[in-house]
Amino acid sequence: MSEERVPCVEGLFSEEGGAKLHGAKCTSCGTPYFPKPTACHNPDCEESNIEDIDFGGNGVLWSYSVADFPPPPPHIFDKPFAPYAMGVVDMECGLRLIGQMVDKPEDVKVGAKVELVIEPLYHEDDKTFTSWKFKQL
Amino acid sequence: MQEVVVLGVGMHRFGKTGDDIVGTKSVKALCHEAVVGALKDAGVAWKQIEAVAAASSRFSGGKGWGLNGNDVVEDLGSTGIPVYNMSAGCAAGGNAFNVGYSMVAGGVYDMMLVVGGEVMPKGMIQTSGVEEATDPEFLRQRCIGMPGPSFWSTLARRRMFEYGTTEEQFSQVAVKARKCSVHNPNARFQKEITVEDVMASPYVSNPLRLFQICPVSNGAAAAIICSAEKAKQFTSKPVTVATSTVATMTFDDALPRALADPIPSTPSLHTEAQNAVKTAFEKSGIGPQDVSFTELQDNTCYYELAFPEEWGLCEAGQSESLLLAGETAPTGRMPINPSGGFVSFGEATTAMGVFQIAELTWQLRGQAGGRQVPDAKVGLAQTLGLGGNATAAILKR
Ligand SMILES: [Zn+2]
Numbered sequence: 398m399s400e401e402r403v404p405c406v407e408g409l410f411s412e413e414g415g416a417k418l419h420g421a422k423c424t425s426c427g428t429p430y431f432p433k434p435t436a437c438h439n440p441d442c443e444e445s446n447i448e449d450i451d452f453g454g455n456g457v458l459w460s461y462s463v464a465d466f467p468p469p470p471p472h473i474f475d476k477p478f479a480p481y482a483m484g485v486v487d488m489e490c491g492l493r494l495i496g497q498m499v500d501k502p503e504d505v506k507v508g509a510k511v512e513l514v515i516e517p518l519y520h521e522d523d524k525t526f527t528s529w530k531f532k533q534l
Numbered sequence: 535m536q537e538v539v540v541l542g543v544g545m546h547r548f549g550k551t552g553d554d555i556v557g558t559k560s561v562k563a564l565c566h567e568a569v570v571g572a573l574k575d576a577g578v579a580w581k582q583i584e585a586v587a588a589a590s591s592r593f594s595g596g597k598g599w600g601l602n603g604n605d606v607v608e609d610l611g612s613t614g615i616p617v618y619n620m621s622a623g624c625a626a627g628g629n630a631f632n633v634g635y636s637m638v639a640g641g642v643y644d645m646m647l648v649v650g651g652e653v654m655p656k657g658m659i660q661t662s663g664v665e666e667a668t669d670p671e672f673l674r675q676r677c678i679g680m681p682g683p684s685f686w687s688t689l690a691r692r693r694m695f696e697y698g699t700t701e702e703q704f705s706q707v708a709v710k711a712r713k714c715s716v717h718n719p720n721a722r723f724q725k726e727i728t729v730e731d732v733m734a735s736p737y738v739s740n741p742l743r744l745f746q747i748c749p750v751s752n753g754a755a756a757a758i759i760c761s762a763e764k765a766k767q768f769t770s771k772p773v774t775v776a777t778s779t780v781a782t783m784t785f786d787d788a789l790p791r792a793l794a795d796p797i798p799s800t801p802s803l804h805t806e807a808q809n810a811v812k813t814a815f816e817k818s819g820i821g822p823q824d825v826s827f828t829e830l831q832d833n834t835c836y837y838e839l840a841f842p843e844e845w846g847l848c849e850a851g852q853s854e855s856l857l858l859a860g861e862t863a864p865t866g867r868m869p870i871n872p873s874g875g876f877v878s879f880g881e882a883t884t885a886m887g888v889f890q891i892a893e894l895t896w897q898l899r900g901q902a903g904g905r906q907v908p909d910a911k912v913g914l915a916q917t918l919g920l921g922g923n924a925t926a927a928i929l930k931r
Pocket residue numbers: 423424425426427428437438439442443444445446
């Protein structure tokens with residue numbers, strides 16, 4: 398069974414050559430963004446200069462929560478629903494990023510080192526829809 | 535600037551659609567009772583109101599356009615007065631109060647009605663109905679799937695990590711809140727509960743349980759405000775508005791609100807609330823040490839522990855010991871939410887900023903019965919709303 402893997406939202410991330418988020422950085426003040434903003438949000442920035450940049454790599458889990466019940470639409474999930482953890486991670490690239498955890502809720506620990514991965518989120522029409530997630534190292 | 539006072543307040547008891555309290559009453563009917571109560575309390579006739587500042591709802595009434603103030607004016611008699619409908623998520627009531635305060639202070643009007651009311655839909659509130667890849671809320675739900683309360687449980691868990699806060703301590707906050715609610719005839723829940731009761735309630739979003747998170751409610755609150763000069767015609771002991779502020783969040787905010795934000799340089803969570811409260815202290819010349827009691831937005835018990843520290847009412851990491859020593863009860867050194875708070879009322883979103891003004895007024899007049907803060911002189915109120923909105927108000931006698 399070789400199902401086609403498709404990002405759950407086009408253009409936000411990719412997995413070829415390693416998990417990558419397609420974000421941006423202001424080259425004037427160095428502020429990273431995901432997704433790409435129309436302009437730099439830093440009020441102390443002299444001049445907004447937004448350039449495309451890919452983010453990946455590792456980070457540290459700042460905190461997390463657990464979805465014990467299915468979230469409302471537009472979330473889509475495989476049935477039966479399986480509880481999952483949602484991590485907030487301080488990435489080495491300078492972003493505080495949220496994402497689902499690959500690890501089971503009971504195994505997740507605040508302060509854990511994690512890596513960014515692209516993993517299945519749900520299945521539909523013989524396709525595997527993916528999203529970015531975190532995996533504890 | 536004219537000095538502004540609160541002349542009268544009114545409230546419709548909070549409840550849940552279909553119960554004995556609010557039944558199937560419309561938001562207009564709930565507001566009617568609150569406004570009539572406030573007018574009576576103030577000794578003011580409807581025709582003496584010169585303008586209305588109303589919280590704008592996206593859930594109920596207002597002809598589907600958030601024109602809730604217009605509904606109120608039609609209901610009480612179309613006198614042709616100006617109406618300002620304010621939208622700021624759950625901070626809308628506080629926002630409406632600020633607009634009323636600012637206009638009276640600025641001398642535009644002498645006598646205004648501030649009102650907020652809500653009939654809430656069932657189930658979880660959807661913050662966005664938009665299915666577009668440019669909408670951050672859509673991306674949060676599609677790419678991750680974050681039920682509303684997960685935002686609060688993330689913060690609660692971080693506090694547990696930083697300060698060793700326990701689930702029992704979060705539960706103690708709820709126990710304290712419900713102890714106050716017994717003495718509040720407007721609270722939806724008016725029964726005491728034990729730590730065991732709270733710990734036996736199911737997780738809504740681990741580590742937060744059902745009794746530690748406020749449900750949605752229906753309810754309404756109203757306040758009549760006027761210039762201190764005008765107030766002399768009605769009372770010799772008005773409650774003075776020391777200040778009212780509105781703020782939004784700042785760039786260094788540390789909360790995970792969207793998909794990703796730059797890692798902040800400061801530990802400040804909820805900068806909008808901190809900005810509103812700190813500005814209120816600056817503008818009024820009243821400091822944290824002068825505050826007799828605080829009504830803050832406790833959507834979850836977590837906030838009762840975190841906010842007093844962020845605003846300088848106590849030291850960082852001190853809230854748990856103050857709570858356990860009874861210092862956050864009405865008779866303690868740092869009373870928090872003597873009304874019973876959102877945890878006892880449930881959140882009738884846009885009504886909450888005005889609900890707080892009503893509680894501050896009753897407390898400062900010494901009319902709060904069994905939940906009275908002894909010798910209350912200065913009250914602080916704070917709301918928080920979607921989009922990085924916050925408000926604060928300081929009332930004094
Ligand atoms: Zn910049």
